[in-house]
Amino acid sequence: MEDQKKRILLVEDDPNFGTVLKDYLMMNDYEVTHAKNGMEGFEKFKKDDFDLCILDVMMPYKDGFTLAKEIREKNTDVPIIFLTAKTMKEDVLRGYKVGADDYLNKPFDSEVLLMKIKAIIQRKATETISDSKQFEFKIGGFDLNSKLRFLRFNGGEPVKLSPKENELLRLLALHENDLMPRELALTKIWRDDNYFTSRSMDVYIAKLRKYLKLDEKVEILNIHGEGFRLVINT
Amino acid sequence: MEDQKKRILLVEDDPNFGTVLKDYLMMNDYEVTHAKNGMEGFEKFKKDDFDLCILDVMMPYKDGFTLAKEIREKNTDVPIIFLTAKTMKEDVLRGYKVGADDYLNKPFDSEVLLMKIKAIIQRKATETISDSKQFEFKIGGFDLNSKLRFLRFNGGEPVKLSPKENELLRLLALHENDLMPRELALTKIWRDDNYFTSRSMDVYIAKLRKYLKLDEKVEILNIHGEGFRLVINT
DNA sequence: GTTTTTGTTAATGTAAGGTTAAAAGCGAAG
DNA sequence: CTTCGCTTTTAACCTTACATTAACAAAAAC
Numbered sequence: 106m107e108d109q110k111k112r113i114l115l116v117e118d119d120p121n122f123g124t125v126l127k128d129y130l131m132m133n134d135y136e137v138t139h140a141k142n143g144m145e146g147f148e149k150f151k152k153d154d155f156d157l158c159i160l161d162v163m164m165p166y167k168d169g170f171t172l173a174k175e176i177r178e179k180n181t182d183v184p185i186i187f188l189t190a191k192t193m194k195e196d197v198l199r200g201y202k203v204g205a206d207d208y209l210n211k212p213f214d215s216e217v218l219l220m221k222i223k224a225i226i227q228r229k230a231t232e233t234i235s236d237s238k239q240f241e242f243k244i245g246g247f248d249l250n251s252k253l254r255f256l257r258f259n260g261g262e263p264v265k266l267s268p269k270e271n272e273l274l275r276l277l278a279l280h281e282n283d284l285m286p287r288e289l290a291l292t293k294i295w296r297d298d299n300y301f302t303s304r305s306m307d308v309y310i311a312k313l314r315k316y317l318k319l320d321e322k323v324e325i326l327n328i329h330g331e332g333f334r335l336v337i338n339t
Numbered sequence: 340m341e342d343q344k345k346r347i348l349l350v351e352d353d354p355n356f357g358t359v360l361k362d363y364l365m366m367n368d369y370e371v372t373h374a375k376n377g378m379e380g381f382e383k384f385k386k387d388d389f390d391l392c393i394l395d396v397m398m399p400y401k402d403g404f405t406l407a408k409e410i411r412e413k414n415t416d417v418p419i420i421f422l423t424a425k426t427m428k429e430d431v432l433r434g435y436k437v438g439a440d441d442y443l444n445k446p447f448d449s450e451v452l453l454m455k456i457k458a459i460i461q462r463k464a465t466e467t468i469s470d471s472k473q474f475e476f477k478i479g480g481f482d483l484n485s486k487l488r489f490l491r492f493n494g495g496e497p498v499k500l501s502p503k504e505n506e507l508l509r510l511l512a513l514h515e516n517d518l519m520p521r522e523l524a525l526t527k528i529w530r531d532d533n534y535f536t537s538r539s540m541d542v543y544i545a546k547l548r549k550y551l552k553l554d555e556k557v558e559i560l561n562i563h564g565e566g567f568r569l570v571i572n573t
Numbered sequence: 574g575t576t577t578t579t580g581t582t583a584a585t586g587t588a589a590g591g592t593t594a595a596a597a598g599c600g601a602a603g
Numbered sequence: 604c605t606t607c608g609c610t611t612t613t614a615a616c617c618t619t620a621c622a623t624t625a626a627c628a629a630a631a632a633c
Contacts, residue, residue, distance in 0.1 A: 267609080267610055267611080268610080268611095269610075269611070270610095301612065301613065302612090304612080304613075304614090305611070305612055305613080308611085308612080308613095309611090329619090329620055329621075330620090330621090
């Protein structure tokens with residue numbers, strides 16, 4: 106764990122700054138992949154597993170936020186740090202909406218960046234240990250493959266799940282027989298917590314219940330005001 | 340549990356700024372305790388459970404870092420946000436060293452602060468999830484799972500408990516065979532102590548007695564004018 | 574006995590959740 | 604640019620769950 110270098114995806118269009126930053130990070134024992142724009146960034150992201158993404162906000166073609174959204178669709182967990190040119194409140198707020206872990210105003214202090222990187226990677230490490238590699242679940246008679254987004258009952262024809270259906274079921278499965286708090290799903294999947302996202306989530310619960318009806322041993326229970334519980338009756 | 344307001348300890352010596360910030364946070368549905376200096380801050384910290392601490396760095400007698408260190412000695416988990424007057428690198432680094440979760444430069448944008456608070460509290464919530472043993476009680480022939488809010492008798496069908504039923508029974512169980520003072524329940528669960536909440540509590544005692552009737556060895560006794568006692572007869 | 578506290582049941586009002594359908598968003602294809 | 608198909612959100616309506624309050628009975632205190 107500690108003996109392996111952490112991998113950082115750095116997406117920064119300014120060639121000078123980008124190279125300097127890359128070298129600096131590498132000097133500090135990170136393995137850095139440098140992409141020069143949003144497109145390239147996404148390509149590289151898909152090809153590899155990273156422990157952290159550092160995205161410049163202001164980039165031609167595809168800005169950091171758009172890129173972040175795409176990244177989040179593939180992976181809800183990777184930490185993201187934004188580099189914003191100025192202290193723009195909207196930027197910061199927008200960043201949090203797409204699930205940023207932190208942001209830094211340029212020009213920033215390199216030591217501070219290092220601290221943040223360390224703090225964030227460590228935090229995720231403790232949080233994620235068992236989570237991140239789990240994409241296949243057995244749920245009663247069902248098999249959920251949440252990487253390919255399908256659900257199969259008793260080895261029959263798999264049903265395709267939409268991204269939200271998939272994420273929600275995965276989150277429930279991760280907490281099998283235990284409470285999956287409403288808030289957790291809302292912040293992790295919807296990245297927002299208000300009346301409408303909450304109702305939207307209820308709609309998805311209904312959809313999932315419909316899929317799961319095939320196995321009467323499997324059900325999603327509600328715990329009023331707290332969240333849901335995926336139980337498998339024996 | 341989740342329906343309860345999150346509690347913030349705010350330690351800020353500037354009375355104007357402190358009060359405004361406190362009001363702002365309260366307007367946004369947090370319960371705020373405001374301490375005017377480090378000493379007071381530590382005293383209040385010891386007395387209560389908080390979900391988050393916001394500490395000003397620059398304070399007379401006891402600065403924010405020293406306070407943070409003391410807090411960390413008592414509690415390694417509570418999130419801490421520092422307010423630093425200027426962008427002082429040393430401050431930031433020192434903050435991270437004592438285990439800050441974030442820092443904000445004054446003057447800061449209030450919406451940004453709110454976002455950070457939300458993000459941090461949420462993060463902690465997901466981290467702390469699995470310590471479930473603390474929520475399970477044996478009460479005579481009953482099992483109370485106060486996280487999933489159900490009560491089971493002799494391994495039979497579990498009965499669902501409402502949040503208030505659950506909290507009250509849990510509090511009684513924590514004081515098993517001993518006095519559970521009225522006032523304690525009223526302040527801890529109802530967070531208010533008046534004629535009506537008191538009557539409401541009596542209603543819940545009646546409900547609990549009904550559930551517990553299944554086991555004639557278990558009963559809730561009243562101690563006139565003092566409170567209640569959950570006894571398990573052998 | 575009278576006052577205060579507690580026991581219990583029922584009624585009420587509000588909030589949360591279940592469900593279905595229509596509208597809006599959105600990317601891919603034409 | 605428009606259309607199509609899929610996904611997601613919004614809206615509406617209904618049911619269930621909860622907490623509080625009221626009302627009256629019973630104990631306990633004095």
